[in-house]
Each structure stands twice: as structure tokens, then as C-alpha cells.
Amino acid sequence: MSDKRGRPPSGEDRMLSRMRDWRARHERELTPDGFDDEDERPLPDARAIDLVLRVGELMLASGEGTEAVSEAMLSLSVAFNLPRSEVSVTFTTITLSTHPGGDQPPITGERVVRRRSLDYFRVGELHTLVQQAALGLLELEDAAARLEQVRRAKMPYPNWVIVVGFGLIASSAGVMMGGGPIVATVAFLAAVLGDRTSVFLARRGVAEFYQMTAAAMVAATIGVGLLWVSSEMDLGLQAGAIITGNIMALLPGRPLVASLQDGISGSYVSAAARLLETFFILGAIVSGVGAIAYTAVRLGVSIDLDNLPSAGTSMEVPVLLGAAGIAIAFAISLAVPTRMLPTIGLLGVMIWVIYAGMGSLLQVPPVVGTVTGAVAVGVVGHWLARRTRRPVLPYLVPSIAPLLPGSLLYRGLIEFTQGTAVSGLLSLVEAVMVGLALGAGVNLGGELVRAFQRGGLAGAGMRSRPAARRTRGGY
Template structure:
């Protein structure tokens, strides 16, 4: 690594790492982050730049001239989750820099301030309230009664606070998930004993559903499509490890609690999200999307958009599966495609990337329940383990591929519209997606499906 660089180059590298940290830590894919960082380099007049994102590390290399030594710097980045508050502010700052509204020093300062504010944000009660609402939504989707829904809210709130505390003390992810699963079971069992009800499984699943496998599948799929196989493999490993920790904690708690509660409360039962009441299904989906959006930092217009998209996803699914009797997987794929396209159309209006919108909107349809039940069936000999896990795998595939297809079709349509607009305005020029004022600033939130390994995109 060469440390002999000019002060101006040092500022650019600082901006690249601040921007990369903000995007990756808030849930952006490797492909979209790479494209954004290359856009910053192009705006700064840097050519011959290479950006490499691996699991936990960002590397930027720059060769000022053909006969000079390359300058390379690396930056370690911890894994992240969807954080709407941080992500929207980071994207807005980057866009202002690309549009020329901010100088490089101002953009750097803004990104650093957002990083510090995000680290010490005191609005933790919004996150906790969001997870409580999300727990209520999943309980309604799983046909839980009023008492069970109340229990799901309480358990979700406690588990959210537990995860927050474990994160602050730096506990490893797998142990945090195991502790969350363990406490969720004991809290649900205690609540059921106090209220003399027997829907503990719904209460547990409702509190843990958003933390089960599936919610990061879009980034995995998109990284795979765009050739970032190492990043995709790393995300998959993170999903597997965290889910294993969660299931281990739940299984250990069930085994420990069973002798004390007897057979009156069944902690391991098969539940489903099938319901004949459309109102409650749509209400549950709206609460799930809204709760997760609130927990992730979504406010005002973004929160409203997430609630509407989550409700629409459930409406489309019910119409296809029940009114038109389309088979489950085809209905899920179709819903994913429709919602993926709508998220691309809405992304600019709410200043939030389509991936983030789609992740939240399709959360009620994710197969975390099937993964949960499949794994516990293996431990306790309940039901058909292989069937549950295979259903979860196929559902994840249908949702992810459907959503990605919808994004791709709409984004390509928007590119063609933009091309026609450009050619009418500049008939003597050739449209290029890499033109800063035509792509990188205005459409930085569009999903990326090309392979941005270098600064040169295929020309139209």
C-alpha cells in the first residue's frame, strides 16, 4: 500500500470510505455500493480506479498515471442491517456531492456527522416500538387471538431491548441470537401460564420472525447476479450462523422449560399464516411492514410508503392465491415481481432505494416460519423437516427472483425513457449511463444489474 498521496487524494479516499461505510453498514448491496463509489471517483476526476468489496473489507486502488505506482487503501467494515435513517441521509449527501451542491469537505463532514449520530442515537424507543408493532402484525397473520397478540408485543419489545444491549456490549452475533431465542421462549411460556392460554408458538415466532433467515436474501441474489460471489457467500454464511444461533437458543429453552410447565403449554406446534379473513391478513401485513420500517428508522413519507407496499403485497397474494386459485409459489413469484417494479417507481419519490423498500414490503411473505418449524421439527420429531425446509427454500427463491425481476424490468424501462429524453435534448451526443449528470446523480438509487468491476459501463 502506498501512503504517498496528495492532500486532495486523501480527501477523496476519506469520502469513499465514509460513503462505503454508510452504505454497506445500512444494508446496501456490494454492487450498488461499488457503482456509487465509482461515481464519486468520476466526479472527482479520478480515472483508473478499482473498487473491491469483500466480506468485511473495502479496498480502493488508484493509479494516477500509466507509469506511476498505484495507490491502494483498505478499510474494514462491520456487517450491517437495514437502517433507513442512516441510508437515506448518506444517499442524499452523496447525491448532493455528485450534483455539485456540496464540496468534498462538506460531504465528508456530513457523512461523519451522520455516522456519529447513528452510533449514539437516543431514539431507541422508536426501534423498540417498531418491533412491538411488528410482533403484533405477525401474530395477526398467524391467527393469534387478542391475548396472544398482546404477548407477542411484550416479548418482541423485550427481545428488541435485549438485542440492543448485547450489541452495545459487543457480544458475538451467534450468541446474541441464541440469547434472544432463549429469552423469547421463557417469556412466552411465562405469559401463557399467567393468561391461561395456549398459543405460545405464535407468540415466539411473532417475536423472532424478522430475525429469521430471508430478510437479506435480496442483497444475496443481487450480489450473485452481478458477480459478487464472495460477498454473496459471506452474506449467506452470516444468515446461516445467525439462524443457527437463534434456533439453538429456542431449542435449548424449550428443553429447559418443558419439565417446569408440563404438557399444559405446547411450545412446539405447527402454525400457518392461512386465514379466511382478508381484513386481518392485510392488517397484519401492514403492521409487519410498518413495524419493521419504524424499527429501521423509516419516518413520515417513507413509513407511509412501506405500509402501503406491504399491504399491497398481501392484497395481490390473496387475490392470486384465493380468487384466481394460482398455486402458492407462482403467486409469490408474481407478487414479488409486481412489488419489485413498484418499489423502483417509488424509490425516487420517497428517497429510498428500491432494495430497501422491497425488503420491508415483502417481509410478511418471507419463509422464516417454515425455517423455524423445519429446524425445530428435526430436534423434537414434529412434522416433516425436509418438507418445511424445502418449502422455505423455494419460497425464498420465488420472492427474491420475482422481486429482482420486477426491479430489472422497470429499471430497464426507465433507462430507455431516460435515453430518449437525452437524445431529444442532445441530438449531437451519444447517451452514456456513466455521464455524471445523466446517471450517477439522478438515478443513483436505481438497482444495479451490470458488473461494475471497473469504471467503464457498456455504452448504449
């Protein structure tokens, strides 16, 4: 089979053709006339059902979004001939139901995600497995063996590099805020100590909320300590950048992007759960930093609101290097493959240049500059993901890190502790608005790419999203 110009269809076209044929047949079979009592089919292969469920479970546990997991599972259902398949993916549960037809009852399997470990390297390998299976390049036994290899595969970095990457987020943020080498070094140590504290608590079964609170308290204590030393010895250090950098390292960029992505795609249950997770993490950070800041003010540590650390809209070389460093360090902490790091660093610089340029040249509010930069990163990130056949979240989540509202949260907490509750509340609300603007912006960029470019990682074409056809999409 070839196209109008006589060329054989590409792998993407073959995958899209299989998905279109399956969806047309699927929709026809779900009508009352589609269920023919005499249409007896062999029972679905239990191994295929198990494979689809295990792939979906591992993708969701490794940090992939709900819509991408659903599309991947549907693609595998088509590849391994599971008839009349329905997939349901929520924040913690994955369900697959397939109906053989005739008098045969439906067969339903379910798996529950009890443990999450963000690993975008594993997400990328799973997407490759799904694409190869969708193109008919993997038989069922080969796909099962490949899944086991992916499950047992080691991350591209040893554990100590992941820890260092987490510390470098805070260190790079300190550089962006004008902290200098001493502040950057202390910020790095504070982030590492906070992370090790949360790991210590996690191994003893302490809830994640209190892990995050403890990590924020450790970092804030070190920052306040250096601030006190600097004021007593008149060192002139921007010690507040330590706290700001650690807030940025702890902020939930991944669940924020995923929650808005799920909501826009119609997965409202998962979107609500992820958004609630985001606000719980924010609550933990606010509780930890706020308690230390309140204690510091009561003990007489001088915190001047006029000199709180902020990069403003500067585009000096240290600030741009800090933006690239934050994005790359964030990517390392999420186990993004090394070959993607230079691109992510450039995207981090790009979002900052757009934000700072609009703020300094056009004098627009920070939220407007944030949305504009996020949309640009969303377009470029989704285009790169489709062009390189990789998942999109490894491009998006680290790239928005330079604009995470760490300084706004810190300012709001200090204003609260100094008795200006109204100003503090406004700063916290602005921080939440900036965070939501980041998530919405990168997803809008993805929708623009989807609208004008067909194809996708798991065979999802621009007309194949079920939620888009609930109302006007069918006309």
C-alpha cells in the first residue's frame, strides 16, 4: 500500500492507520447493532491483558500523565488484538476491560499504583516499547521480555548524582538571585541535607507531607543561620537566596503540569487528585519555612523586605547560567537521559529570556510574562517530543523550573511573620497564580501543536482524543 505519490507509508502513518481502523471498529461495535450474538471470538490472551496492565502501571508510577498512559494502553490493546477494549486510568488505579463478543462475559483486570518513583528514563523506554509494538515490530513474548528489561534497568545516573542534582537546583537558584559563591555553596548543602532528612523519615514510614515539611525546615534553618551571621558580621550576603533556592527545589512542578494536563484532556478525577497533591506539597513547604521564619523574627533576626532576593527581570550572564543550571539540575533529579540535557538547558534559558524581556521591555505583569514563556516552551517541547518520538514531560517539567515562584512564596511568608497579613496573602496568591500559569501555558503550547500536527507517541492523532468529541467535536 502506498500514498498518492507512490511512496510506502511511514511507520507513523501505519500506526495512525491501525488506530483509526481500530477506533472506527470500536465505535461501531459499541452500538446496539454491533453486538451480534453469533459473533463469537476466541477469548483474549490473558498474557496480553497482563502486559498492557503492567506497562500502564509502570508508566503511571514513573511519572507519566494519565492521557499518555491511556493512549499507550489502547495502542497495546490494538497491537495484541484485544477486542472492544476500554481503559480507565486514575491517579492510583489502572483498569482494562475487553469484551470477546457474543455471549462471552467481559474480562476486566486492574492494578493499583502504591509506590511512585519519578524516573523519566524509564518512561522514555516504555514509550519506545509501545511504539514498536504498535508498529508490529514486537511480538507478545518479545514485548513481555522487553518490559522486564525496562523494569529492571538502572537509571542513567547513580543515586549520588541524583542527590547532587537536587542540590544543584537550589545552588543555581542562589546564583540567579545574586547570592554569589558562598550562598550557592550553602544552598547546595542545605538542599542535600533537607533531602537526606526526608529520605530518613520516608524509610521510617513518616507521611510525605511531614517529609516535605522537615526538608523545608532544615533548609530554612540553615538559611536563617547564615542570614544572622551575615548581619552580625556585616558580610552583605544574600542569605535569603538559600531559602528561595530550596523552595524552588521543593516546589511541585511535575504534579502541577500533570494536573492541568489531565484536566484539559478530560481526566477530571486524576486532575483533581494531582492538584490536591500539589497544594498539599505547597502547604508542607509553607508550614516548614513559615515556622522557621516566624521563629527567626521573634528571636530578633533582621529580615529586610526591601532586600529580599529576587532575580527580577535581569538578563545578565550569571542569571542566564543560573536558569540553564536550574533546568538541567531539575532534569538530572528526574533521571532524564543525558542526551536531552543540553536541549533542556536551552529551554530553561528561553523561558527566562521571554519572561524577563516582556517584563523589562513591555512592563507586563509577571503572570503575563510567565504564560507567554510557558506557551513558547510548550510549543517547542511538544514539537521536539513528536519529532524525536520521546515523551513530552521530560522536556516540559525541568524547563519551567527557572520561573517557579520561590521568591514570591518566600516574600509572602516573611510578610506574614512581620504582621502585614494582607500583603503576605496577596504574595501567596500571586505565587499560586504564577504556578498555575506555568502549567496552563505549557499545556496550551501542546494543544497548539496537536491542532496543527498529526501523530503522537502512542498513535493519538489530532482527531482521536475522546474528550475532544464529547460535545462539539462530533459535528
